[in-house]
Amino acid sequence: MKLTNKTWIYLWEEWAKPILVAVLLALLIRTFIAQPFKIPSSSMYPTLKIGDRIFVNKFIYGAKVPFTGIKLPKLRDPKLGDIVVFLSPIEKKKYLVKRYIAGEGDTIRITDGELFINGKAIQGSPFNKFFYYGRGEFGVENKVITVPEGSFYALGDNSANSLDSRYW
Template identity: 45%
Template sequence: MATENEKITPKSSLRENVEAILIAIVLALFIRTFVVQAFKIPSGSMKETLKIGDHILVNKFIYGIKVPFTDMTLVPVSNPERGDIVVFKFPEDPDKDFIKRVVGVEGDTIEIRNKHLFVNGAPVDYKQAIFTDPVAIPKGVQPRDNFGPITVLPNSLFVMGDNRDHSYDSRFWGFVDLKAVKGKAFIIYWSWDKENFGVRWSRIGDFLK
């Protein structure tokens, strides 16, 4: 039996609650920084793969552990591959996050001929890609439908939106530095249709391909 000097003083309810909140905050920050982060899709550049109002989770660990608040990779794990859907800091405004599909990695030669994508001279057709404008814009006018050939620089990616006729991507502003990549999008956890004011239940839980 404990003596009077050995009696354990119970923590106050306030202290317990404060400690629980602090632990929860630390865990949330750790998960958000190193493991998984949530993003909301604001535009239609990745339709129909991702629609406006989709909420997604991004795996931040898959490409390596970064030093918090920097672009420095502390523990490299892997690099993005062709076909991955990645979130990255927009090269023209690093305060903004963009999401696109990787179509070219370091050393690849990228060319677009009349809307058709060629990688290293071979045609590549992503089933997720959609085209809504039947007109093919000449190369001298803008690079949307006729582009390249161009070789992807070291430690860089060439990315495009699945909504090919309505995506502001590498065709217009160039490569994505690997250091700017935040992670790989892998699942839709919520989807809100603002126009019809309703939940897209069928999209919740969809794994991204």
């Protein structure tokens, strides 16, 4: 069977063109608007369980344009308690899902197992329920840690089983 020009035009208009538009639209959405993630560990238990699937709103904190280093304008900064997804500072291609607890210049302290941010006790939060603080400087009772410029502090809700800001 020989394909005529009319057949090629039909195939392009009815099949290839819509598929191409759908793929480009999906890439655009995934790059700038929302990206799916599957939860690989129990570090955010009980909020997120192993195997849970989430969509991450990328434009709220400013999506990055691939291969350019350009970051689009953000709608707002992360707030205390937001769940954030970011690249691990240790394993550069691994995404981590954690809870944002402090931004640059904020202070963090533990006293009698209670978390204080900028001198205020954080009560009723998921990271207090499962809080294990014996990691590095963060585990020193009453030690005040100041979040460096250009950084933020994130903890897993299940802090006994979470690779988070206490390690870097």
